[in-house]
Amino acid sequence: MEDLERFYSDLKRFTYILKFHDKNVAESWIKQLHAHLKPEYIESCLIAAIFELSITDVDTFHWVLDNLSHWDTYTHLLQEVTKFVVQKLIKEGFIPGQDFSATSEGKILIHENARKVIISDISQSDNLLIKKILLTSPEIHFLTIS
Structure with missing residues (x-):
């Protein structure tokens, strides 16, 4: 105790x-x-x-x-959030390189329909953390819906 x-x-x-x-x-x-x-x-x-x-x-x-964000603890936390998002996207049938892709900065470039799936059924804390790593339209203009 x-x-x-x-x-x-x-x-x-x-x-x-x-x-x-x-x-x-x-x-x-x-x-x-x-x-x-x-x-x-x-x-x-x-x-x-x-x-x-x-x-x-x-x-x-x-x-x-x-x-x-330069602290190792927060870097590790955001890396774990990134892994979680990628695994969830793949599990939901989204295709890496087509529906989403990762950047060298640890961000995930993602289509709007994939973003909606990711942010559904998550806690407020998870939502805030995930939003720190996602880039969606209009933040990205070179990914198009296939």
Whole structure:
């Protein structure tokens, strides 16, 4: 129970710190955590903070992903979201290179009909994360519906 209380306390503290929208403060907090805690614990706390913010403070959620995306934790999270989307598209019968394709930046170029399938039946948190990696018309003009 003590570990769970510690995690919850660290999670609350970190979401509070992120709400300042100050990159230096956030990075200082992470350095402090690294001095005392295992990297796996820190990553779990950061991911939990992202999901917490996606529900409680969408502006801070977007700020974190836009300004702290160079952090390994967030890079890994977005990579997992990308894998999830690609797997779901393939499972739903969409064809790579025809209905969607990935960019070198980890974005997915996608037709509107495929986007609708992806965003159906997902949580608010997943929806926000997926929107960070999808590019659809009019963002792309060179993919056409076949």
